[in-house]
Amino acid sequence: MFPDNIYSYFLTKDKILNYKSFGKAIIGTLCDSVPEEVIHSTGAVPLRMLGLSKTTENADVKMPSWLCYYSRRILEDGLRGHFRYVDGVIGACSDDTKMRLYSLYKFHVKPTFSHILQLPLDEDEKSILFFRDELAILARKLASFLRSDWSMDKLEGSLKIYNRFRSLCQELNELRVGDSPKISGVDYMKTILGSTSMLKEDFNVNVQKLLENLKDAEGIKDYKLRVHVSGPEFYDVELLELIESLGAVIVSDDLSTSYVKGHIDEHGDLLRNVAKHYLNCPSLAFFRIGAKDKIQLIKDEVERSRAEALIILRDKGCENYGWLCPLITEELGDFPALVLDIDTPIFPEQYKTRIEAFIETLSD
Amino acid sequence: METSEWNPLGYKPLYRELFKKHMARQEELLRRGRPVGWFYTFYPSELIYAFDIVPAFPEQYSAYCAARGSAVNLMNFSTSMGYGRFLCDYFNVSIGAVLAPEKATQPVMPDPDFIVGSRGLCFAHCEMAYALSRIKKVPHCYVTFPYWTREIVGRHDSLTKTPEKIDSRYLNYCVSEIEGLISFLEKVTGENINEEKFREAFKLAEETSKLLIKILELMTSRPTPGSQREICDLVVPGFFVLGSPYAYEFAVKAYELINERVKRGIGVTSEEKIRLLTFGIIPWHSLSLYEYCERMGVTFPVNLFINESVHLVEASKPFESSVRRTIHFTNADFDLMYDVVNDVKHVDLDGALLIENPGCRVSSITVRPLAEIIEVELGIPCLILEISQCDPTITPLERVKMQIEAFIETLES
Numbered sequence: 001m002f003p004d005n006i007y008s009y010f011l012t013k014d015k016i017l018n019y020k021s022f023g024k025a026i027i028g029t030l031c032d033s034v035p036e037e038v039i040h041s042t043g044a045v046p047l048r049m050l051g052l053s054k055t056t057e058n059a060d061v062k063m064p065s066w067l068c069y070y071s072r073r074i075l076e077d078g079l080r081g082h083f084r085y086v087d088g089v090i091g092a093c094s095d096d097t098k099m100r101l102y103s104l105y106k107f108h109v110k111p112t113f114s115h116i117l118q119l120p121l122d123e124d125e126k127s128i129l130f131f132r133d134e135l136a137i138l139a140r141k142l143a144s145f146l147r148s149d150w151s152m153d154k155l156e157g158s159l160k161i162y163n164r165f166r167s168l169c170q171e172l173n174e175l176r177v178g179d180s181p182k183i184s185g186v187d188y189m190k191t192i193l194g195s196t197s198m199l200k201e202d203f204n205v206n207v208q209k210l211l212e213n214l215k216d217a218e219g220i221k222d223y224k225l226r227v228h229v230s231g232p233e234f235y236d237v238e239l240l241e242l243i244e245s246l247g248a249v250i251v252s253d254d255l256s257t258s259y260v261k262g263h264i265d266e267h268g269d270l271l272r273n274v275a276k277h278y279l280n281c282p283s284l285a286f287f288r289i290g291a292k293d294k295i296q297l298i299k300d301e302v303e304r305s306r307a308e309a310l311i312i313l314r315d316k317g318c319e320n321y322g323w324l325c326p327l328i329t330e331e332l333g334d335f336p337a338l339v340l341d342i343d344t345p346i347f348p349e350q351y352k353t354r355i356e357a358f359i360e361t362l363s364d
Numbered sequence: 365m366e367t368s369e370w371n372p373l374g375y376k377p378l379y380r381e382l383f384k385k386h387m388a389r390q391e392e393l394l395r396r397g398r399p400v401g402w403f404y405t406f407y408p409s410e411l412i413y414a415f416d417i418v419p420a421f422p423e424q425y426s427a428y429c430a431a432r433g434s435a436v437n438l439m440n441f442s443t444s445m446g447y448g449r450f451l452c453d454y455f456n457v458s459i460g461a462v463l464a465p466e467k468a469t470q471p472v473m474p475d476p477d478f479i480v481g482s483r484g485l486c487f488a489h490c491e492m493a494y495a496l497s498r499i500k501k502v503p504h505c506y507v508t509f510p511y512w513t514r515e516i517v518g519r520h521d522s523l524t525k526t527p528e529k530i531d532s533r534y535l536n537y538c539v540s541e542i543e544g545l546i547s548f549l550e551k552v553t554g555e556n557i558n559e560e561k562f563r564e565a566f567k568l569a570e571e572t573s574k575l576l577i578k579i580l581e582l583m584t585s586r587p588t589p590g591s592q593r594e595i596c597d598l599v600v601p602g603f604f605v606l607g608s609p610y611a612y613e614f615a616v617k618a619y620e621l622i623n624e625r626v627k628r629g630i631g632v633t634s635e636e637k638i639r640l641l642t643f644g645i646i647p648w649h650s651l652s653l654y655e656y657c658e659r660m661g662v663t664f665p666v667n668l669f670i671n672e673s674v675h676l677v678e679a680s681k682p683f684e685s686s687v688r689r690t691i692h693f694t695n696a697d698f699d700l701m702y703d704v705v706n707d708v709k710h711v712d713l714d715g716a717l718l719i720e721n722p723g724c725r726v727s728s729i730t731v732r733p734l735a736e737i738i739e740v741e742l743g744i745p746c747l748i749l750e751i752s753q754c755d756p757t758i759t760p761l762e763r764v765k766m767q768i769e770a771f772i773e774t775l776e777s
Contacts, residue, residue, distance in 0.1 A: 064720060064728045064750075066450050093511045096487045096725035103698040107733050116697065118534070121483060121490065121508045130537050291494060314448070319488065319725060322448025323455065323495050329446060339446070 002213070003187040006194030006206050007237075011052065015198040017085060019045045025087040025146050028111075030074065030102055032233075032256050033092040033119055035274050037264070038139050040200070041158040043148040047086065048196035050235050050257065051077040054345045062108055068317035069344035070233040071101040078109035088113025088145065090138065096319055113145045123279045131275040139271075155270050162264070165200040168207045169260035172214075176251045177305045180219025185229065185250020186240045192258040193235055223249040224363035228302045230328065231313035232321055233257045234342075242348040243311065247359050252305035254297055255313070291324055295331045302335070309336040309362055311355075316341045336362055367659040369634040373621050375594035378614050382600065385610035390474075393418045399477040399553050403604075404493060405673075406484025406695075407507055408542060408686035410569050410607030414562035415549050420473035421604050422492060426457035430648035430754035432469040439755060441467060452488040452723045453754035455495075462499055478552045479504040480545065484690035486726045505548040507541045509687065510534050512696040522668075522704040523577050524676035525688045538687040565607035566679040573677040575615035576602055580671055582622045584711040587631025588639060588663035589622050592654040595670055596646045602673035637661035638775055639712055641744075643668040643734060644719025644727050645753040650761045662772055664717075666708050668693075668734075669727075694726050698733050705734075705741045715775050716746040717768065721753045747771040 009015045020026055027039045028049040036046035051073025056065070059076040077083055089111045091102025099116070106114045117134050120127035143150035172191060175182040183191075191210065195203040224247035229240070233256045240250060253259065262281055265273040302310065310332065314321040329337050338358045340351055393416060394400070400418040403409070412419045429435040435453070438460025443449050447459055461468035479502060481493025490506045497504035510516060518528030546557055576598060583590055601611040640657075642664045647653065654664065675689040693704045716738050720728045735746040749767060752758040 062732055064722070066722055067725070067729070097729070099511045100725060100729040104729060104733065107698045116511060116513060118510045120537075121506045126537075126540060130533075133533060291498075316448070317450050318448070319451065319491070322451040323491050325448070326446030327495070327498070 003183075003190040003194075003210065006203070006210070007190035008194075010050075010190075010193040010197045013085070013197055015202065016045065016047060019199065020085050026085050027113070027142065028083060028086040028089045030089055030091040030105065031094050031098045033094045033278060034090045034117060035135060035278050036200075037155065037158045037162045037274055038135050038271075039090070039142065040161065041155040042139060042143045042146055042150050043154075044087070044142065044146055045199055048257075049074050049077075049083065049086070049089070050193075050196065050233070051075070052082065053077050053080060056344060063104060066317050068097055068232070068315045068319070069342070070315060070318070071097050073344060074101065075105060075108065078105055083109070086111060088115075088142070090114070091116040093117065093119045113142070115141055120279065123276075128272060128276050128279060131279055132269070132272045135271050135275055152270055155274075156266060159264050159266050159270060159274070161201050161204065163266065164204050165195065166260055166262060168204055168211065169195070171211060172207060173252070173260070175211075175214055178219060180221050181249055181251060182214045182217045182219045184220060184244055185253065186237055186244055188250075189235070189237055189240055189253075189255075189258050192260065193237075196257075220249050223247060225249070225309055225359050226251045226305065226307045227309045227311050228298065228305060228307035229253040229255060229311050229313060230298055231255050232315055232318045234313050234315070236346050238348045239313070239342070239346055239351065242352060243355055246352070246356050247363065248309075248311075248355075251307050252301040254294070254301055291327050294324065295328055298328060299332070309338070309358070311358075312337060312339045314339055314341050316343045368661055370591070370655055370659050371630065371632055371634070373590040373594050373618075373625065373632070375590075375597070375618055375621070378617050378621075379594075379597055379600070382605070382610050382614045385613075386605055386608070389608075389610075390418050394474065400474045401549075401552075402473065402476040402479040402493070402496065404480065404482050404489035405599075405603045406489075406509070406690050407480055407482040407545070408682075408689070409604060410562070410565035410682070410686075411546065411549060411557075413565040413607045414557055415553050415555070416558075416561075417549070417553065418474060419604070420476065422458040422473065422496065423454045424600070424604055425461065425473050426454040426754060427646075427648040429457050429461065429469045431651065433649070434467060434469045435649065435754040436757060437467045438464065450723050452486075452492070452725075453721070453752055455488060455492050455723075457754050458492060458496060459499075462496060476500055476502050478502050478548075480548075481506045482509070483507065484509045485692075485695050488725070503548075503552060505545060507545050509538055509541070509690040509695070512691050512700065514697065514699045517691055517696075517700075519703050520691050520700060522693065522707045523580060523671055523674060525691045526676060527688065527691050530684075530687070530691075535684065535687055538690075539683045542683055542686055562682070563679070566677060566682045566685070568609060568612045569607040569677040569685075570679040572601060572606055572612045572615045573674060575612075575619040576674045577676060579615070579619055579622050580674060582626050583667075584665045584708070585626045586639075586665075586712055587629070587633070587636040588665040589625040589631060591632045591658055592642065592664040592667055593651055593658075595664075595667060596651070596654070598670050599673040602670075606677070632663055633658050633661050635661045636663050638714045638772055639663050639665050641666040641668065641708060641711075641713050641716040641738065641742075642718070643716070644731065644751070645669060645721045645724055647719070647751045647756070648753055649756040650751075650764070653761065653764060656765060657768060660769075660772065662768070666711055666713065668704060671704075694730055698730075701730075701734055701737050702741070705737050709742065713742060713744055715744050715771065716742075717771070718746055718748045720748060720750045722750060722758060724753070745771075745775070
């Protein structure tokens, strides 16, 4: 099993369509603050919705073209009918764009099921309990829509699968930090993207095989610079391929689409445990937990992976990185950083000179 | 195009008086060494009077910079420091004003002792509160409100913000958030809330809010009695100084003026030809646009943006009122837009002029679905213009005028 095989599920949605053909409902999530475990425990297949359209001419009629390409591409795929297999969508109040992306998607694409989770801005006990109740409402509403039985036992089963998923991803991530990383940033990203388009229990089997394959790999030796990549949702592997083809190796990242960490307690009040995990996880929201946590995460990851430089992939319309970016670079002081403003369609070549110069300067 | 006589309501001296009294209060409190707080809209403004706080409003200050011509320099400075071009204009203007005060319109805001952000409209308010508190090295606090949905509130009245219901779980959570804000203010001021002043502020706010709502209802009369050039500043008594005696005094006089005018059947223009609904953050740098339109006989009996700034306060339920204040269609799932459009069905309207503000996700993402709903439900055409609230270089005023003129010609033909 190779990353490209797993990645193909992200591109083709073959697995998703297969589940669908067996009568499984597909529930799309519009934000990584939506706990997939809850969806999974109702018997549905959670799908992280990421638009694959390269251009957004239909979405640009329905929303301003200066907005982040992440939201425009989701709406574009919705308008083009690429998400026709999706039975319902779940959003979260995690930022101004995502809240209204939920409403906009609902307004134009009209999925059969829709729900938005209210997210507190704090992570104290009051907020955890509020979010726990939000999750209970979602679980009951979704189970009613699916005419399925939802129970704590089922949630416990889902938690085990997702904890296993997180643990395997962390194992894979660790393979990046050695002197000779056993997996490239591109292959890591491809693998994680594959996980968004298949049941995690199936992904776990695949990634276990991948880990076995990689165990004896020689690793990457001929690189010039170890870099950490930061940014919001990012899933265009072409740009990462360019970075690595120019002599860098991506040893860590905190992208919302590929950062997987943590473990949810499988005992006690399970919904509360899920709520606590999602309100505390630094990769899940930029603002809710405060920029200092996000910046600390970057510092920790840089230290863990021994990255020598930082590349920020800033979606030019991203509200979070719009204000977070100067704070990150300021906090990191003299640590070398390159900020790339990204918009779709992405033409990697246009970034080549800057990336090349950045790598060459630092590796001299 | 032919122009006709322009008869504004005469609110200008009333606003001048309001600002004079507000500034006098500020100066007196600053002399007494009272703490300064920076606040964003949709927080319970009554609290600044219950705590004798000196308030400053970065959004309002940014609008002031836009009107006085310094906003573009400040935004450029902010983006040169790495802040994104597509952040809210208010974000970049206030960052610019804080980092380069010499470039800002004077007087700048007094230095804050704390900053309060509210998620009653957008995350940007909280992001700004965070970023500015970091620069100023002062504590900050957020108040969270839900992104309202039909399931939580049912239908709502778009002027009073009275919902059919509020799910008690959300209401209780929001009330606890406001209680948290009060605790924060008690901590930063070192004083307990003054219960008597709290009650008095809400009592004044209730009376003021009733008058502001009546003013906006009277604006829908035929002919349109007032100018949007004057109505747009209702955000000040509606959002920022609600609960003050001077906001109440303003509202009494403003109501008398518009009521008298409606009784006498006098309009803002001697020859009303076209009546437009409008929405979007006001282009503060080009307020003359409204006069220009009104002189052409084009009036604005409904401004949904201004309607968002008012709500019916119930002094007997101060916390619930403060929560209801945030039930507006720009902080809600799009189903609630139908309520807003339904509420203006009785108004004679010929079209709608909707403004998309680059950087403002709230207004910009909302505008196009709103246009679709207006066209279907009201059967009137919409013109959507992209106009920055602070940066006149995005869409030059002359181009805006040309587009509006073309739209008017279409409506007249």
